[in-house]
Amino acid sequence: MNTMGWLVKREYWEHRGGFLWTPIWVSVVMLALTLFGIVTAEVVGSRVQVQGGVPWDRIAEHLQSGSAGLAAAGLDAAYVALAAILCIPLFFVLFFYLLGSLYDDRRDRSVLFWKSLPVTDTATVLSKVLAAVLLAPLIAFVVATLAYVVLLLIVCAWAVVHGINPLPAIAASHPLSLLWRLTLTIPVDALWALPTVGWLMFWSAFARSKPFLWAVLVPIFVVVANSWLGMLGAPSLSRSFLLDQVVFRLLFGIMPGAWLGDSGLDLGERIRAASNNGETGTILAIFDPSVVYGLLATPKLWIGVVVGVILIAVATRLRRTRIETST
Template sequence: MKAFIALVRREFIEHKGAFLYGPLLLVVLLFGATILAFTVGRVDARFSGAMFTIAPLRIYELGFLGFGMAWSLYLIATLFFYCADGFAADKRNNSMLFWKSMPVTDFKVLLSKLAAAITILPGTVYGVALLSGLLLYGVAFVTTLINGTGSFAALGSIAAVYGHVALAILVTMICGLLWYLPFMALVGALATAIGRWAIPVSLLLPSIGAMLEWVTLGGLHPFTTHTWDYMGYRTTFPLTEDGYIDVWFLGKEPFNAISYTTDLIARMDWAQVGIGAAFALACLYVASEYRRRSNANG
């Protein structure tokens, strides 16, 4: 178990630039640009403070939710590049024999990479997302104080909004990781054989599958096949229209993380999540066998 934890920690150490330093740098740049905008007069603090007093909690909610969506998209995109790079890193930097000397199998080594992709690495980005939310609220609160309409009594309401949105971002990230787990595992498995070319090759596989179905079973064209329809369904995050977000956005009620979580969990196809998890483990097993046999023959 200690060896497995060490492998997961290694993934964080080797990729903290993309999952820690990069996001922190983005937050610092955005925060610095915001402060500079107020300092040099590009933004009128009094006007901004007045805007925040119109519907302060709604603006806090929308701002933090916007940050959360942006960080979730950043996380998913970065994780695919991590899988393409991390699963091929041992072969590329000639450290394969060193890691194979550890008391773990090739399957556990690959499993540790996938475990890092759904635990410690997303957790780091989530922490940065929480920090960006705090800075957002800090800027908003200061502008209301400058405007003369802010008060420390409003901090309790802001804290409640912060807690609800933070929980919603966390649940969204977890559900997103579970939903896209088989795709990350597929990219990682391909990376053990073809390296960083795994991403474009994995994007071609649905087209190839749809083409084969069209050739063998017929149809108008490859994009009307069951394969293509299934991939379209499976790549779409189940946060569909007419859900809680749409109702909340058009209404006047404060954002409620429990209602959002309940709605999202109800819309998740958990059978597909289970199938995806089994597919991910199968991909890792095949990749570990290829890795073991290729190294033995090499």
């Protein structure tokens, strides 16, 4: 294995808890809640809402009424939901991972050990970027996919108990197409995330203490100062532009699919509508690569990439001689 491989592995060793165990536990809780809901519904025998983000009621209802197509739409929605729910913990894990990426080892002085090895600062910083934008999302998506497999087993078991054949519904759903199309969103997420990655890593490399405060308070201060200038009648930027196009992209770009809302696709609403109407093709259509990769034709993606690359380059430069922290 080459140096970069070892460096990324090193990140995984240090952050196994956030990268691997967090998505696993969130998925286990989701599946457990779904299972509790099903058992409760069976025992009470009425329409008890099944909690846990999986549209179980629709799946069950359509399976019972024999409409395989509608049930398949529910299954597809469940797969997307299992993946989407992991984006929330992933956001927090990545946010604090990146803020600590070039700061924590300076604080505990282990940077002196890492720097005693023949590894360039560029390679070190790059390995942390790769761990954040590719490794962590890939692990989360693999966990979500395994969780969906478990959910399918639960569906089959439930169906067998009720004397229903679940296979037509499963056959009508699109697990493999979704697997492929959702995997393809990860590189787009990565590009979209670069300004946030760069912003957080810059403060992580720069701060002598409390990188979190710098990274969060500076944008807040800029927004407040801008509004104040506006109130005084001085030239200022539009508040919504500053929030949506600058602050949001510097702090929340690492949220997978953050660009979906931005590109005018109301994801949640469309998936819900699609699974209600049994339009099995619709969910698939949302993640059509031609739609997703259409983002690459927008200037704002590339402006963000440039900003992100510059910030990462500055962080790399800072990493060369910034070793001490004030704590």
